[in-house]
Amino acid sequence: AQKITQTQPGMFVQEKEAVTLDCTYDTSDQSYGLFWYKQPSSGEMIFLIYQGSYDEQNATEGRYSLNFQKARKSTNLVISASQLGDSAMYFCAMRELTTGGYQKVTFGTGTKLQVIP
Amino acid sequence: IAGITQAPTSQILAAGRRMTLRCTQDMRHNAMYWYRQDLGLGLRLIHYSNTAGTTGKGEVPDGYSVSRANTDDFPLTLASAVPSQTSVYFCASSPRGDTEAFFGQGTRLTVV
Numbered sequence: 001a002q003k004i005t006q007t008q009p010g011m012f013v014q015e016k017e018a019v020t021l022d023c024t025y026d027t028s029d030q031s032y033g034l035f036w037y038k039q040p041s042s043g044e045m046i047f048l049i050y051q052g053s054y055d056e057q058n059a060t061e062g063r064y065s066l067n068f069q070k071a072r073k074s075t076n077l078v079i080s081a082s083q084l085g086d087s088a089m090y091f092c093a094m095r096e097l098t099t100g101g102y103q104k105v106t107f108g109t110g111t112k113l114q115v116i117p
Numbered sequence: 118i119a120g121i122t123q124a125p126t127s128q129i130l131a132a133g134r135r136m137t138l139r140c141t142q143d144m145r146h147n148a149m150y151w152y153r154q155d156l157g158l159g160l161r162l163i164h165y166s167n168t169a170g171t172t173g174k175g176e177v178p179d180g181y182s183v184s185r186a187n188t189d190d191f192p193l194t195l196a197s198a199v200p201s202q203t204s205v206y207f208c209a210s211s212p213r214g215d216t217e218a219f220f221g222q223g224t225r226l227t228v229v
Contacts, residue, residue, distance in 0.1 A: 004159075035217055037220075043205070045160075045207060045209075045220035047217045047218070047219065050216075091159060093160075108159055
């Protein structure tokens with residue numbers, strides 16, 4: 001089974017509208033972390049937002065927020081008031097502690113978001 | 118140097134040649150990682166290091182080796198490059214393994 005699943009290969013959103021990018025995960029750990037990264041066409045990976053498995057509140061960072069539903073094992077990224085500069089690939093990732101003793105981060109395959117003027 | 122720096126930014130390499138991708142960070146982060154990014158597969162962990170002097174294998178370690186002689190540097194070596202190692206390679210670091218990772222700008226490697 002995939003550890004991280006992003007089912008939307010591509011999404012379009014109108015400028016100034018909100019958009020939700022989906023991510024589901026699979027783990028048997030009680031303690032884990034969930035991340036979202038943005039990768040613009042220039043190629044760099046930019047950290048956006050983090051949610052810990054024990055965090056009771058949904059994480060927010062400016063225009064980014066997470067809709068974290070632990071029972072459903074989903075952590076959807078919501079971008080409010082989309083801007084043209086939000087056009088990029090978005091990766092969901094999960095951190096788990098492995099039996100080897102290191103924190104393993106697994107990435108999804110990404111969602112390409114295009115913001116339309 | 119600010120943050121995490123990779124070199125070279127791109128490289129075309131003949132199959133069978135040896136190549137070392139360099140990664141340096143100035144944030145004094147303990148944990149460092151090497152990922153490869155391939156279309157449709159996301160990022161996959163090659164090797165990691167929790168602290169200076171220790172390294173470990175990730176998901177796709179075959180054909181790659183790393184060393185961590187000090188906190189700042191984490192080079193990735195391809196002993197004998199093959200075309201399937203054509204990819205974009207990202208180095209990353211984090212203060213501890215359980216926090217977000219900061220990425221370098223990537224190295225685009227083409228093995229022909």
